[in-house]
Amino acid sequence: MIQELTSPLLRVGLTAMIAFRALRRNKLRSTLTALGIIIGVASVVSIMALGRGTQKRIQDEVSSLGSNLLVIFSKSRRTSAAAAGSGQSGNLTLEDVKAIRREIRIVKALSPEVTLTAQAVANGRNWSTTIAGESHDYLQIRDWALTRGSMFTERELSTSARVAVIGSRTSRELFGPLNPVGQTVRIKNMPFTIIGQLKSKGAGMGGGDQDDRIVIPYTTAMRRLTGEKYPRLVTLQIHSDDLMSAAQEQITALLRQRHRLTEERNNDFEIVNQKEIADTVDNITNTLTFLLGGIAGLSLLVGGIGIMNIMLVSVTERTREIGTRIAVGAQPRDILLQFLIESITLCLLGGAIGIALGYGVSAGATMIPNFHPSVSIGSIVVAFGISFAVGVFFGFYPARKAAKMNPIAALRFE
Amino acid sequence: MNTSVIELDNLQKIYRTGDVEVRAVNGVSLRIERGDFVAIMGSSGSGKSTLMNMLGCLDQPTGGQYRLNGVDVARLSRAELSRLRNLKIGFVFQCFNLLSRTSACENVELPLFYTNPHVPLRDRRERAIEALQKVGLGERLYNHPNQLSGGQQQRVAIARALVNKPELVLADEPTGNLDTRTSIEVMGLFQELNDAGITVIMVTHELDIAAYCKRIIVMRDGRIIRDEVNAARLFANDQRAALDASEQHASLS
Ligand SMILES: Nc1ncnc2c1ncn2[C@@H]1O[C@H](COP(=O)(O)OP(=O)(O)O)[C@@H](O)[C@H]1O
Ligand SMILES: [Mg+2]
Numbered sequence: 001m002i003q004e005l006t007s008p009l010l011r012v013g014l015t016a017m018i019a020f021r022a023l024r025r026n027k028l029r030s031t032l033t034a035l036g037i038i039i040g041v042a043s044v045v046s047i048m049a050l051g052r053g054t055q056k057r058i059q060d061e062v063s064s065l066g067s068n069l070l071v072i073f074s075k076s077r078r079t080s081a082a083a084a085g086s087g088q089s090g091n092l093t094l095e096d097v098k099a100i101r102r103e104i105r106i107v108k109a110l111s112p113e114v115t116l117t118a119q120a121v122a123n124g125r126n127w128s129t130t131i132a133g134e135s136h137d138y139l140q141i142r143d144w145a146l147t148r149g150s151m152f153t154e155r156e157l158s159t160s161a162r163v164a165v166i167g168s169r170t171s172r173e174l175f176g177p178l179n180p181v182g183q184t185v186r187i188k189n190m191p192f193t194i195i196g197q198l199k200s201k202g203a204g205m206g207g208g209d210q211d212d213r214i215v216i217p218y219t220t221a222m223r224r225l226t227g228e229k230y231p232r233l234v235t236l237q238i239h240s241d242d243l244m245s246a247a248q249e250q251i252t253a254l255l256r257q258r259h260r261l262t263e264e265r266n267n268d269f270e271i272v273n274q275k276e277i278a279d280t281v282d283n284i285t286n287t288l289t290f291l292l293g294g295i296a297g298l299s300l301l302v303g304g305i306g307i308m309n310i311m312l313v314s315v316t317e318r319t320r321e322i323g324t325r326i327a328v329g330a331q332p333r334d335i336l337l338q339f340l341i342e343s344i345t346l347c348l349l350g351g352a353i354g355i356a357l358g359y360g361v362s363a364g365a366t367m368i369p370n371f372h373p374s375v376s377i378g379s380i381v382v383a384f385g386i387s388f389a390v391g392v393f394f395g396f397y398p399a400r401k402a403a404k405m406n407p408i409a410a411l412r413f414e
Numbered sequence: 415m416n417t418s419v420i421e422l423d424n425l426q427k428i429y430r431t432g433d434v435e436v437r438a439v440n441g442v443s444l445r446i447e448r449g450d451f452v453a454i455m456g457s458s459g460s461g462k463s464t465l466m467n468m469l470g471c472l473d474q475p476t477g478g479q480y481r482l483n484g485v486d487v488a489r490l491s492r493a494e495l496s497r498l499r500n501l502k503i504g505f506v507f508q509c510f511n512l513l514s515r516t517s518a519c520e521n522v523e524l525p526l527f528y529t530n531p532h533v534p535l536r537d538r539r540e541r542a543i544e545a546l547q548k549v550g551l552g553e554r555l556y557n558h559p560n561q562l563s564g565g566q567q568q569r570v571a572i573a574r575a576l577v578n579k580p581e582l583v584l585a586d587e588p589t590g591n592l593d594t595r596t597s598i599e600v601m602g603l604f605q606e607l608n609d610a611g612i613t614v615i616m617v618t619h620e621l622d623i624a625a626y627c628k629r630i631i632v633m634r635d636g637r638i639i640r641d642e643v644n645a646a647r648l649f650a651n652d653q654r655a656a657l658d659a660s661e662q663h664a665s666l667s
Contacts, residue, residue, distance in 0.1 A: 010532045018527065025515045324511045327472060328525040328574070329500025331493055407472045411511060 012341075015334060019341040022314075033310040034350030036303025037390065041354025041383045042361065043296035045375055049362035051289025053373030055282060062278035064201055064210075066143040068108075068238045070247060072255075073270045074230065091230045092269055096258055100236070104250050106243045109137035112231030114221045120174060120214060122185040122194075127173040130213040131187055133221025133231075139165075139198075141237040149181035149196030152217055160219040165196040169211035185214065188225055192216060244273055300386060303350070304394040311343050311398035322402050323410030336403035343395025344388060351387030355380055417484040419582060419613050420446040420469065426477035427464050427636075438464040440636030441478070448581075451608040452615045453624035453644075456633035462617040463586055465633070469615065470503055470584045471495045483581075500528050504575025506585035506616075510567045512559040518570045519555045522546055525578050545573035549603055565596030572603055583607060585616040589623050595657060601626040602650030626650060 023030045074092035097112050114133040119126055132138075136154045139146070152163045164185060171180045180194045192214075201210040222228050238247045248271050255269055315322070322335055355375070362373045427439040439461045446452055454462050467473040468480060471487055480487045482498070490498065499505075512521045522542035526533045533541070546555055549569040559567050568588060575583050585604070589597035605626060608614045616627070624630050625648045632640040 011530075014527050014532075021516070021520075320511055321513055324513070325524065325528070326496075327470070327499060327505045327511075329496050329528040329578075331496045331528070334528060408467050411472075411507065 011334065012337065015337045016341050016345075019338050019345055022318075022338075022342055023345060029310065030346060030349075033306060034303075034346050034353070036306040037300060037347050037350030037387055038303075038354045038357065040296060040300035040303045041351045041387060042357035043299060044293050044386075045355050045358025045379055045383050046361035046365075046373075047289060047292045047296055048379040049358060049373040049375045050365060051285060051293070051373075052376060053362075053365065053371050054285050054289075056372055056374075057370060058278060058282050058285060062275060062282075064143075065274050065278075066141050066237065067275075068241055068244060069141065069274045070236045070238060070244070070251070071272045071274060072234045072236065072251065073272065074233070075268045075270055092234060092255075093230055096255060097231065097234055099254060099258060100234075100251060103254060104247065106239050106247050106250070108237045108239045109135075109141050110234055110236040111135035111138040111141055112218050112234045114218055114226060114228055114232050116221070116226055118187050118225070120170065120185050120187055122174045122180075122183060123178070125174050127170060129167075129170045129173075131221065131225065132213050132215050133218035133225075134215050135218060137237075138215060138235075141235055144201065145199040146196045147199050148179060149194070151196055157217040157219055160217060160223050162190060162192045162220060162224070163195045163216065164192040165198060165215040166194050167198050167211045167213040167215075168200040169209055170214055171197050173212075187214065187216075190224060244275070248273065297386070300390055304347075304390040307343055307346055307390065308394035308398060311339060311395055312401070314342075315339060315398045315402040318402075319405065319410045319413040322405050323407045323413065326405070326407040327411065332403040335405075336399045339399035339402045340392065340395050343399070344391035347387040347391030347395075348384065351384050354387075355383050358383075417481075418445045419448050419450075419483060420444065420615075421481040421484075422478065423481075424478040425465070425468065425475050425480055427461075427468060427473070428476045437636050439468070439475070442633075442636070442638055443478075444631070444638065444641075446613065446615065448613055449608070449611055450613055450615075451604070451626075451628040453627035453630045454615065454617045454633060455619060455621070455624050455630060457619065460633040461636040462633055464636075466584055466586050466615070466617055469582075470505060471499055496528070497530065500525055500530075501578055502581050504572075504578070504580040504583040506568070506571050506575050506583065506588045508587040508590040510559070510564075510571045510591075512567055512570055512574075514559055517556045517558060518546060518551060518562070518573075519543065521559070521570055522573045522577050524574060529578060541577055542573070545577040546570070548576065549573045563596070564592055565599055568592060568596070568600055569603065572600070572607075576607065581613060583612055583614045585614070587617050587619070589618065589620070595654075597623060598650050598653050598657065602654065605650055622648075 072092060094112065097110065100107060101110060111134045116131050117128060118131050120129050120131075121127075136152055136157050138144075139151050146165070147168070149165070151165055152161065156163050164187075166174075166180050166185070174180065174185065175183065180197055183194050184191045185194055186192070198211065198215070218231065222231075236247070236251075238244055251271060252267065256267065259268055261268065325335060326332075359375050362375050365371060365373045422442050422444040425439055425442045425444075426437070429436040429438055442465060454465065456462050464473070468475050471482070471490075474488070482502075487495070513524070519539065519542045522545050523538045526538040526541065543552070543555060546552060549572050551566060551569055551573065554562060554566060559570070562570065568591075572588075575585075583604070588604075589600055592600060601623060604614050604616065608628075614627075618624050625644065625646065627644055628647065630640070630642060630644050631638055
């Protein structure tokens with residue numbers, strides 16, 4: 001009785017053994033048949049891994065920006081004093097910045113920005129770099145740490161002090177391994193005292209090297225280096241994530257009022273939520289990954305049809321074998337199971353090889369700097385699941401055909 | 415009362431292809447007792463194979479009754495018929511029907527795969543080897559069919575038929591593809607099985623093969639036209655000796 005109960009499992013085991021033997025007997029053909037599945041699974045797995053890598057990179061960049069950030073751009077980019085003198089409105093002024101700071105309480109910190117490219121000279125070396133004029137809150141906003149020294153203070157900002165915080169790359173170019181803090185760097189022939197060194201951040205959203213820059217007070221930059229009256233943009237940090245849209249609305253209202261914009265006129269500034277952009281890019285990447293994955297999945301369908309085809313050939317070829325098996329006591333379900341297990345095994349083997357290949361592609365792609373694609377457990381499970389399903393789906397018809405064979409006709413089959 | 419192994423009562427098999435009706439087996443009544451050794455003869459198309467397929471429960475009659483060991487086969491389910499074929503009946507075919515690229519041993523194990531209750535791997539191997547030794551192939555256990563002669567292949571097939579210790583061995587023209595000497599060897603094997611108590615039914619159209627059996631049935635157009643005890647029975651051992659002698663004589667002269 002106990003044996004009767006355990007026998008279904010044993011039968012599956014035995015049948016699996018028969019199926020494995022059949023596959024082993026036809027190694028080359030089995031491999032070629034599984035090729036479709038191998039390629040399909042490999043492409044799905046590697047596309048998913050690359051997609052994950054891309055997403056990871058976007059997320060890294062988003063978090064490297066700092067959190068809860070808004071950026072205000074002026075639409076009319078008239079930054080010269082001459083244009084300002086013409087009485088034209090439409091620029092983001094330092095007065096605007098002060099007003100925002102004064103009136104909008106949910107703004108935690110802000111930093112007007114002016115940038116220029118200039119030669120930095122120090123230690124007998126010469127290096128062309130980005131000079132960024134920012135506020136004393138800039139590092140807090142960008143969630144950026146210092147490896148040495150300190151950031152300039154509000155007082156240094158208000159006195160337009162000639163102090164600088166140097167990026168790690170710029171520091172390396174100018175000072176090599178030496179400590180830059182306390183040294184002097186000349187920008188446009190003006191000496192600046194280096195008071196801090198930034199921690200490395202790597203490539204930014206646009207691909208530029210964030211570590212190649214010198215940060216100085218924006219007041220100093222505007223007054224002493226560029227002569228500009230208006231900041232290029234203002235970066236704001238909002239107190240919390242759920243206040244982002246409120247902040248956006250309040251700032252819009254304030255700036256429209258200050259710029260005296262009537263109802264029918266469009267904003268002459270633009271407020272960008274960096275997180276939103278990143279989310280959008282993230283979404284697009286996601287969609288693209290799944291789209292490409294889906295297309296790769298189609299090749300699994302083709303692979304499945306290949307499996308079905310070869311299984312049908314195999315069933316026909318082995319007609320006499322099937323007849324013999326039935327004659328010696330096999331039941332239709334034994335035959336069904338045998339061929340089903342054969343096709344499932346083919347697909348799972350193909351899936352395993354495909355996963356290994358996809359893993360290889362993903363590992364190869366990690367050679368690209370700052371790119372870390374990774375094969376997730378989820379995609380391995382899904383790949384195996386799909387392989388299994390393909391095996392069952394495309395193996396069923398041939399297996400049923402085998403199981404339904406008339407033993408007498410099968411035994412006589414030429 | 416001791417029931418017959420096989421009891422046929424007006425057994426019929428009618429094939430219909432379109433409007434044409436072929437009465438392949440047309441009212442066969444027959445009793446075969448335990449331990450009998452029956453040859454079924456008749457010209458091609460007389461219905462021998464059709465009858466054998468029904469005896470082997472591979473095919474269902476369209477009329478009449480077939481009782482195997484007293485059980486009406488028509489009442490059995492497909493699973494029960496499979497079990498019956500697996501445990502009680504051994505098949506030997508004209509063209510051996512061995513699995514290619516599979517060792518003799520694995521071929522012989524085949525019925526044990528489907529035996530319920532389950533036969534463990536080690537027992538399967540042991541019993542297959544035992545059966546192969548019985549047919550004189552103890553030295554060729556791991557040869558594939560394409561490495562064996564026709565006679566050896568048929569002996570593997572006989573070992574496969576024997577491995578589950580059946581009561582009944584059915585052989586459809588087992589010597590049809592063999593030469594005289596190997597035919598005698600195969601008939602010798604059947605005689606040994608029969609001596610051990612197994613009922614053997616074989617189809618042949620060669621009179622000198624039927625001569626090894628105890629009883630000869632002749633069919634024509636789906637009916638039995640003659641059924642008699644074989645009075646002049648041959649024994650494989652004698653025949654082989656005679657053959658050896660004549661061959662020796664031929665090579666000397
Ligand atoms: N599947 C079938 N369909 C139609 N006719 C068949 C089929 N199988 C056998 N027959 C016919 O039944 C008759 C008996 O065939 P068979 O039993 O094979 O003869 P034997 O084995 O004595 O040569 C023949 O006339 C044959 O054509
Ligand atoms: Mg025949």
